[in-house]
Amino acid sequence: MGLLPNGTDQEYYNGDEFGNYQYISLQNIIDNFTVSYVGEEKLISKVKRTDIIFHASRAIQEFNYDTFPIEEALEIEVTSQLHFVLPRDYVNYVKLSWTDDSGTQRIIYPTSNTSNPKAILQSGTGEYLYDASGNLTFAVNSETLNKFKDAPNGQSSETQDNLYKHNRGSRYGLSPEQTQSNGVFYIDKLKGIIRFSSNMVGKIVTLSYISDGVSGDNPKVPKLAEEAIYKYIAYAILSSKTNVPEYVVARYKKEASATRRNAKIRLSNMKTLEIAQVMRGKSKQIKH
Numbered sequence: 001m002g003l004l005p006n007g008t009d010q011e012y013y014n015g016d017e018f019g020n021y022q023y024i025s026l027q028n029i030i031d032n033f034t035v036s037y038v039g040e041e042k043l044i045s046k047v048k049r050t051d052i053i054f055h056a057s058r059a060i061q062e063f064n065y066d067t068f069p070i071e072e073a074l075e076i077e078v079t080s081q082l083h084f085v086l087p088r089d090y091v092n093y094v095k096l097s098w099t100d101d102s103g104t105q106r107i108i109y110p111t112s113n114t115s116n117p118k119a120i121l122q123s124g125t126g127e128y129l130y131d132a133s134g135n136l137t138f139a140v141n142s143e144t145l146n147k148f149k150d151a152p153n154g155q156s157s158e159t160q161d162n163l164y165k166h167n168r169g170s171r172y173g174l175s176p177e178q179t180q181s182n183g184v185f186y187i188d189k190l191k192g193i194i195r196f197s198s199n200m201v202g203k204i205v206t207l208s209y210i211s212d213g214v215s216g217d218n219p220k221v222p223k224l225a226e227e228a229i230y231k232y233i234a235y236a237i238l239s240s241k242t243n244v245p246e247y248v249v250a251r252y253k254k255e256a257s258a259t260r261r262n263a264k265i266r267l268s269n270m271k272t273l274e275i276a277q278v279m280r281g282k283s284k285q286i287k288h
Helices: 026-037 049-066 143-150 160-167 223-239 246-266 272-280
Strands: 023-025 071-077 083-085 090-099 105-110 184-188 193-196 204-211 220-222
Touching: 023 026, 023 223, 026 049, 026 220, 026 223, 049 204, 049 223, 049 246, 143 193, 220 223, 223 246
Parallel strands: 105 184
Antiparallel strands: 023 220, 071 204, 083 193, 090 105, 090 204, 184 193
């Protein structure tokens, strides 16, 4: 599209995808691998394109977990329902926070003291209730969930007896998830949602999470890890063939591991000046 007066590529400034030059698309990875590795007198003489697509997608997923984790962030306002639906590409959360009036994000901590079990409907005498097909019937929400949503800050209220014991020194430690006022959450895996404590109503919550990297419309890979992806695909294809010598498979397994390790080092993004600045604010000597 030509250059701007300052010599910059004009195409870079069209659209809203600034910064994408640091990535390479899945389509380009597949095309480049086919050109470089597949064909007569090359490493892989013949392979189906669908196999390359499969192994390339698997490579991106595997690398996203630890080598170049693609971190996404979503923001919603918590309603009276007190839950956040997990996105389709969700793998694991990095952090949850709510935004105060100054734009500062306050960390929300997970709690392991509650859950949302399936509540079986019972008669007045305690017998289980069944539907017309003879299957057990369940309530929409469990009593555990209802009480969690109704409790202030998602915590059980203190009784006079508990307060007396605490004042007498019978409590020998504090749980960090209990001794803060930012609220708590837990992930309801059966429903695929995140549930919040009652004091989160009306707050703007941000979910930072690790994406699987391939559920979007245009999966991308950092260029610093491009070679590692090619080696992973090559090893995956060779290891699935029956007529490939074992020493060749072992060689590319070693190369795939080495290039992945190099990619992880490249993408570690450690800045010595930033580390030094943080250390200046520390009052204690760091022991090695």
